Amino acid sequence: MNNLPSNSLKESLLNSFGFNDFRPGQEQTITQLLNGQSSLSIFPTGSGKSLCYQLTALHLPHLTLVVSPLLALMKDQLSFLASKGIKAASIDSTLKGNEAQTVMAGVRDGDIKVLMVSVERFKNERFRQFIESVPVSMLVVDEAHCISEWGHNFRPDYLKLPSYCQALKISLVLLLTATATRKVKQDMAAKFSIRDEHIVQTGFYRQNLDLSVLPVAESHKNNQLEKVIKAQQGAGIVYVTLQHTAEKVAQYLKQYGINACAYHAGFDSDTRSQIQQDFMEGKIQVIVATIAFGMGIDKSDIRFVIHYDLPKSIENYSQEIGRAGRDGLPSQCFTLANLDGLNTVENFVYGDTPEFAGIERLLNIIKSEIITSAYGGVSDSKWELQILQLSNAVNIKQLPLKTLLVQLELAGVIEPLYAYFADFKIKLLKPKAEIINRFNDQRKDFLQRIFNATDFKKVWGSLNFDTLLQDKSIERNRVIAALEYLAEQQLIVLETKGMTEVFKVNPNELADPSLCSSLSNYFKDNEEKEIKRIATLVRFFQLDTCLTVNLARYFDDNCFDAAGVNHLGTVPQCGHCSVCRGQVAVLEHSQAQIPWPSDEALKQGMTELAERLSGKINQALSLESYCRFFAGMTVPLFGRNKVRQLSGFGLCEQQRYQAIRDRVFPLFADLKK
Numbered sequence: 001m002n003n004l005p006s007n008s009l010k011e012s013l014l015n016s017f018g019f020n021d022f023r024p025g026q027e028q029t030i031t032q033l034l035n036g037q038s039s040l041s042i043f044p045t046g047s048g049k050s051l052c053y054q055l056t057a058l059h060l061p062h063l064t065l066v067v068s069p070l071l072a073l074m075k076d077q078l079s080f081l082a083s084k085g086i087k088a089a090s091i092d093s094t095l096k097g098n099e100a101q102t103v104m105a106g107v108r109d110g111d112i113k114v115l116m117v118s119v120e121r122f123k124n125e126r127f128r129q130f131i132e133s134v135p136v137s138m139l140v141v142d143e144a145h146c147i148s149e150w151g152h153n154f155r156p157d158y159l160k161l162p163s164y165c166q167a168l169k170i171s172l173v174l175l176l177t178a179t180a181t182r183k184v185k186q187d188m189a190a191k192f193s194i195r196d197e198h199i200v201q202t203g204f205y206r207q208n209l210d211l212s213v214l215p216v217a218e219s220h221k222n223n224q225l226e227k228v229i230k231a232q233q234g235a236g237i238v239y240v241t242l243q244h245t246a247e248k249v250a251q252y253l254k255q256y257g258i259n260a261c262a263y264h265a266g267f268d269s270d271t272r273s274q275i276q277q278d279f280m281e282g283k284i285q286v287i288v289a290t291i292a293f294g295m296g297i298d299k300s301d302i303r304f305v306i307h308y309d310l311p312k313s314i315e316n317y318s319q320e321i322g323r324a325g326r327d328g329l330p331s332q333c334f335t336l337a338n339l340d341g342l343n344t345v346e347n348f349v350y351g352d353t354p355e356f357a358g359i360e361r362l363l364n365i366i367k368s369e370i371i372t373s374a375y376g377g378v379s380d381s382k383w384e385l386q387i388l389q390l391s392n393a394v395n396i397k398q399l400p401l402k403t404l405l406v407q408l409e410l411a412g413v414i415e416p417l418y419a420y421f422a423d424f425k426i427k428l429l430k431p432k433a434e435i436i437n438r439f440n441d442q443r444k445d446f447l448q449r450i451f452n453a454t455d456f457k458k459v460w461g462s463l464n465f466d467t468l469l470q471d472k473s474i475e476r477n478r479v480i481a482a483l484e485y486l487a488e489q490q491l492i493v494l495e496t497k498g499m500t501e502v503f504k505v506n507p508n509e510l511a512d513p514s515l516c517s518s519l520s521n522y523f524k525d526n527e528e529k530e531i532k533r534i535a536t537l538v539r540f541f542q543l544d545t546c547l548t549v550n551l552a553r554y555f556d557d558n559c560f561d562a563a564g565v566n567h568l569g570t571v572p573q574c575g576h577c578s579v580c581r582g583q584v585a586v587l588e589h590s591q592a593q594i595p596w597p598s599d600e601a602l603k604q605g606m607t608e609l610a611e612r613l614s615g616k617i618n619q620a621l622s623l624e625s626y627c628r629f630f631a632g633m634t635v636p637l638f639g640r641n642k643v644r645q646l647s648g649f650g651l652c653e654q655q656r657y658q659a660i661r662d663r664v665f666p667l668f669a670d671l672k673k
C-alpha cells in the first residue's frame, strides 16, 4: 500500500483536483485509507465527502468500486471526475447497446480507476461474473446510513454489502454519510468491522445557518411564503412533499412577481437539467421542489431554504437545510409548520407494512415451489423468484417485499445462491458465418451450438438455455462469457431481461410455526419506529430550548456541551434560531376537521371493492385491504384491478390511518357475520 507523506498528498490534491487545502476530515480519512484502515467518515452535506475516495483511488493499485443509491448522485460525481480528467464510469440501467461492455473493457485494462454501481447491480449475474474477475482495491459505500435499520432511508439490499465485500475479498472499505445518530454510526461501523478510532466526524454545527419555525395555518401558507421570500435576497429552495404542490406553489409565486420554477421527478431529465442549469446561473431565483432536487446541486450561494411542508424526518431536514450557505455567509432556514399534512406523512409508513396474510402467502408459496434435487447423496432445496410477479402474487409492494426477503435471509430460512436472467436476446452485427469463422475449431463448434439454440426472428434472437444446457458438457457461465466477449468485440448486441433470483431453502427453518408472526412483528416494530420518528420531528419543531443545539446533539455533535457549558448552568444557546429569539412554536391543526363519510357510504365502498376484486384473490378481503382502499393507498392488487377508479378509493384520505381502522372495524365485523 502506498504510504504517502502529507506534503505529497497535498501535491496530489493540487495537481489532480486544483485545490490548495484539504477541508476538515479529508486528510485524516485519506491517510487512514492509504494505511489500509477501513474508515467511516461523517461530514455534513457539501463538505467534500466524495473527495476522500476520489483522491485515494488515484493512489491505489486497482479499482475503486463505489456503491451509490441514486443515479443522479453517480452522474454528478462522474461529471466532476471527468472535469478533472480522471477516468471513471458507471454501470447502470441507462447504458445502451454495448456501452456496458466498453466500460467493463476499460476497467479490465486498468484504464478506469473508479466504477460506480447501485447495490442492486450485485444481483446481476453478468456483473457478478465480471467484478469477480477484476481486482478491487477499495469498496466505497456512499450514503452509508442506508445500511442501518435504525436510520432513515433504510435499504434492505445494503445489509448484504458486508457479505459481498467478503466474497469479493475486498479488505479496504470507506463508508460515507452526512447524517448519523450515535446508534446509526455504531451500527454502520460494526457491520464492516471499522474501529472506533477510524471514524472521522467533523462538526455538525453550522454557525451561518439561522433556523426559524413559523407556525402558519394552511390557508395562509402561500401568502406567508411570499412575504418570507420577498424579505430575502439571493437564490433559494422551497421544499414541498408532493409533485402537484410544487407546481401550484411555483405558479402562485410567479403570479406575485417572484422568479420561481417547479422541479420534481415527474419532469423528464432534459427539463430537469435545464432547470438546474438556469438555477446555477442565477436565471431562476427560487426553485420549488420535491426532495428530488438538490442531491447533486453544488451551488454555494443558496441564501435560503424554506420547508413549505414538514420534512420527512430530522435527518431529511438537516440534509435539506444543509444546502444553504455553503459559502459560509449568513443564510436563512424557515419551516412553515402546522399539523395538517401529518396524516399524509404517517400514511406513507402504514402503506408499506405488509399484511400478516401477505407474509403467510409468501411462506406458502415458498413451501409449494421448492424444487428438491439430490446429488452425491446430499439433497438440496431451491426456490426461485422474479420480484414483480411475486409482488403481485403476495400483494406486497416491491420495497417491503425486498425487506421481507432480506429478513428471511437473515433468519437463515433462505440463502441467496445466484441470480440469472431468464431472457437472453441477441442481435447480430455481422453475418453469423463471419462471426464463427473468426475463431479456432473448438470455439467455432461452441458458438455454433449457441447459435443453434437461438431462435432468430427478424432482428433479435432469443437464446433457449434449456435446450443448450441439455448437453451436460456446456456450462452456463462459459456461454455468458462467450456472449459478453462477442458483445465487447462489437459482433453482437446482448440484451438481458427477467432477472430471476435463486435461493437455497432450509426446510427446518421454514417450518418454524412462529416464523410468520415474528416477521409480522418485525414490520410492526418498524412501523412503530417510523411513526415515533415522525412524532420526534413534530416535537423538535415545538422545542422550547435552542433548535441548533438540539439538532447538533441529535447527530451526536456535542460541541455546545464541551465549549458552551456556561457558568450559569443554563442550556447553551446558539443565538441564531427562533427559540433563542424567544419564539417557541406551537403547531396546530389549522383546517376544520373534515367530516367522516356516512356508514352507508363506507359500506357501499366496501361492497364496490369486494365486487371489483371478487375472483381475483383466493381469500376474503382483509380489514387492512379495506382501510388502505379508504386511505387511498396503492398496493399491487389495487393497481392491477384499477381500484383507483372506484368512488370509495381515498374516501378517507384526510383522516389518520389509525382512525380509519377504528372506524372501519365494526363495519368489517358486520360483513363477516
Ligand SMILES: [Zn+2]
Binding pocket: 546, 547, 548, 549, 573, 574, 575, 576, 577, 578, 579, 580
Ligand atoms: Zn438557538
